[in-house]
Amino acid sequence: MPQSIPGPPANLSFSHVGFYVHDLPKMEEFYTRVLGFFATDRGIARGAPIVFLSRDPKEHHQIILAEGRTGGPEARVVNQVALRAGSLQDLRDMLAILENEAEVSQIDPINHGNAWSLYFRDPEGNRIEVFVDSPWYVEQPLIEPLDLSQSDDEIHDRTRSAYGGSPTFRPAEEWRAEFGEKLRAAGLPV
Template sequence: MITGLGHTGFWVDDLETMRDFYTRVMGLTVTDEDDDLGIVFFSSRPEEEHHEFVLQRGRTAPRGAKLTHQVSWRVDSLESIIEFHKRFRDEGIEVQQEVTHGNAIGIYFFDPEGNRNEVYLRIERDVRQPFRKTLNLDQDPAAILSEAEQLLQDGTPSYQPVQ
């Protein structure tokens, strides 16, 4: 019986740039690495899980090739989503879309090698998926939650990807 995802990883070209991004920007902890093999192991909860994410040199696909759909990182609060919103803007990180899924609020973004990621906050409600509408994260938390609720009820199509 599967109880959850253990870890995932990317083959990369520039391990140093990617290591910096996932530690400094995303806040993950390096739990192990081997320079000779060109591999780094990361965890968001190193006291509980040795690694949830791995990077290793050796990417053979050209930039833009669709390899991984996305890696989604669950966060603990709406304030964390707002902090990532500001951090990505300050760092010049390419953001695809900031959204409500009805059952989550998230930010889709790209790491330095173009791999799509998401940071998201789970909202405890059931909403039929796909549900994706752009959300303005340049507001205080109460206004963000209010807008997310309005978007859930506004009667427009439930899936509105980036134009």
């Protein structure tokens, strides 16, 4: 009789991401100075220097940087790392910082309807997203340029006018409640 294979643990959630890097000191300096992370530990792991970074006292590390990246900048091993910000003003402030970083590339503010995002490539070409949740849900993927020179009200109005006609457009809290019910129905903790 075949053995039953259990499903994944019910309480899995995102914890951290690790990047292999070419130049560890340069990348640590970028993530601490530009994105405000703090080094929590550093050392040697499997023969390579490694540094642990966090911005949350409940998380020892949210990002790991480890020497050992091979290949050029076109060799992508991670699609993106997303960092949640608190407000549209945070995105504007981040944009101002990034525009003064010579080694940052492909700065791309995007309105997804359910979030307002600022994408960019770090000095080694890793794609980073800094985003703010919008108060709405709308089916993804949606991509529209985001003009961060607009006021918060103008961005809200633009989002409503761009996506409000979609049959899936609704308050994010409604979507979260519905998704929570799906998780509960599947026997997962919410």
